[in-house]
Amino acid sequence: MISDDALAVRTLGPCRIDSPLAALLEPRRTTEHYVDEDDRVLLDDTVAMVAAHGTPVDKLPGFEPAGPRRKIYFHPSKVRVGIVTCGGLCPGLNDVIRGLVMELTLHYGVHRIAGFRNGYQGFIARYGRQVLDLTPDMVRGINEDGGTILGTSRGEQDPDEIVDCLEQMGINVLFVIGGDGTMRGALRIADTVAERGLKISVIGVPKTIDNDIPYLDHSFGFQTAFAKAAESIRTAHVEARSVPGGVGLVRLMGRHSGFIACYAALANTDADYVLIPEVPFPLDGFLNHLADRVKRRGHAVVVVAEGAGQEHLPAAPARYDASGNTMLRDIGLFLRERIGEHFAARGDEVYLKYVDPSYAIRSVPANSYDSVYCLRLAHTAVHAAMAGRTAMVVGRWHGRFVNIPIPLAISRRNTVDPNGDLWLSVLEATGQPHEWGA
Ligand SMILES: Nc1ncnc2c1ncn2[C@@H]1O[C@H](COP(=O)(O)OP(=O)(O)OP(=O)(O)O)[C@@H](O)[C@H]1O
Ligand SMILES: O=P(O)(O)OC[C@H]1O[C@](O)(CO)[C@@H](O)[C@@H]1O
Numbered sequence: 001m002i003s004d005d006a007l008a009v010r011t012l013g014p015c016r017i018d019s020p021l022a023a024l025l026e027p028r029r030t031t032e033h034y035v036d037e038d039d040r041v042l043l044d045d046t047v048a049m050v051a052a053h054g055t056p057v058d059k060l061p062g063f064e065p066a067g068p069r070r071k072i073y074f075h076p077s078k079v080r081v082g083i084v085t086c087g088g089l090c091p092g093l094n095d096v097i098r099g100l101v102m103e104l105t106l107h108y109g110v111h112r113i114a115g116f117r118n119g120y121q122g123f124i125a126r127y128g129r130q131v132l133d134l135t136p137d138m139v140r141g142i143n144e145d146g147g148t149i150l151g152t153s154r155g156e157q158d159p160d161e162i163v164d165c166l167e168q169m170g171i172n173v174l175f176v177i178g179g180d181g182t183m184r185g186a187l188r189i190a191d192t193v194a195e196r197g198l199k200i201s202v203i204g205v206p207k208t209i210d211n212d213i214p215y216l217d218h219s220f221g222f223q224t225a226f227a228k229a230a231e232s233i234r235t236a237h238v239e240a241r242s243v244p245g246g247v248g249l250v251r252l253m254g255r256h257s258g259f260i261a262c263y264a265a266l267a268n269t270d271a272d273y274v275l276i277p278e279v280p281f282p283l284d285g286f287l288n289h290l291a292d293r294v295k296r297r298g299h300a301v302v303v304v305a306e307g308a309g310q311e312h313l314p315a316a317p318a319r320y321d322a323s324g325n326t327m328l329r330d331i332g333l334f335l336r337e338r339i340g341e342h343f344a345a346r347g348d349e350v351y352l353k354y355v356d357p358s359y360a361i362r363s364v365p366a367n368s369y370d371s372v373y374c375l376r377l378a379h380t381a382v383h384a385a386m387a388g389r390t391a392m393v394v395g396r397w398h399g400r401f402v403n404i405p406i407p408l409a410i411s412r413r414n415t416v417d418p419n420g421d422l423w424l425s426v427l428e429a430t431g432q433p434h435e436w437g438a
């Protein structure tokens, strides 16, 4: 059960300034397509889940709705804003940067926007990263390119040094675009700001192609990434079905969550097996099943998420990246080897075609759907910041834009539920066993 405290968004203080967007809000009070600022977006959305709380409707847990407020905290002409992108690349980073700059400038009249280069390094003097002045001219058309015009980095930086930099530059609002690690860093920045008694709003826009941040319908960039990944599955399928004993093996990103593998596999239903970190599989059971299928049907396509089946790889000392994330060993190459050996031991013919799109699924520009989503998240983030919200991320939950406290957004990881309807769809579409034989 999530408490009201855990759902409460921190604020810097009362909103006393008339918002330049106030006039747009009046007709929206009564439509079902807009959630008023005094309302809440329910956390739960089934009758059984709601009933399980056993509380009156107005006591049900809910998120603060996102969107413009009638009164705001910051005076637009006095505000100086910072934007930073951290962690791995993700389609749509440039769309978010562009959306933030356009909304701040054109709708709130904020004209001082600093782009910090290469993630949290951008705040630390010894890296010598130049700060960019972001203007509408500067961000025009950047959404047509993948990556981020600000650059990114991994590796921890001292929150005190970051806040020193924010203070020295007179930054009042910091937009942080990144994954779970980035949001942990953002929370430390917001806490350091609070300890020093400063009034700096820290607002996150969560990005992850892995879709592993909870309390979001999905993260931006995810749809573009899995659409790109689906092309690799199509390639593997065309190759595999063209030769006798064809096996197409596709390795996809997804460290701890198999969403990319599941959605890419469902996009064209060419996959016969989807292996994800959340659903362990016995190696021999899988290899036997695969060999039997290829014998019976002539070919097969296997999609494996990078975090799947790590327990089958030979033991090796753990390795970590600069941010402390475990560096996984390559399950794709391992399976390629083992499939070859297994078929050979059975005397079965096999032509294995290995496809690893790797970074190609995340370095591309956002598709139109993600571009729209990024723009709307950017608008939402600006509204929250101008209303003095802090230590929160923006997201969409059950179709509604909401403000989510960072501690909640990093409290757990979003993973594919082996008992949920997504995995059921994968089982239905692939026909792979729900329980493997020995
Ligand atoms: N617990 C933490 N406290 C403070 N900063 C952190 C923490 N974890 C990560 N960071 C910082 O956040 C930045 C990005 O983290 P990380 O490399 O883990 O990527 P991420 O944001 O999780 O994105 P992704 O996982 O999608 O690549 C790095 O500078 C990292 O040092
Ligand atoms: O090589 P890098 O930049 O560390 O990123 C790899 C990781 O990034 C992710 O795409 C998450 O952003 C993971 O799926 C993957 O393991």
Ligand SMILES: [Mg+2]
Binding pocket: 087, 179, 180, 181, 325
């Ligand atoms: Mg991460």
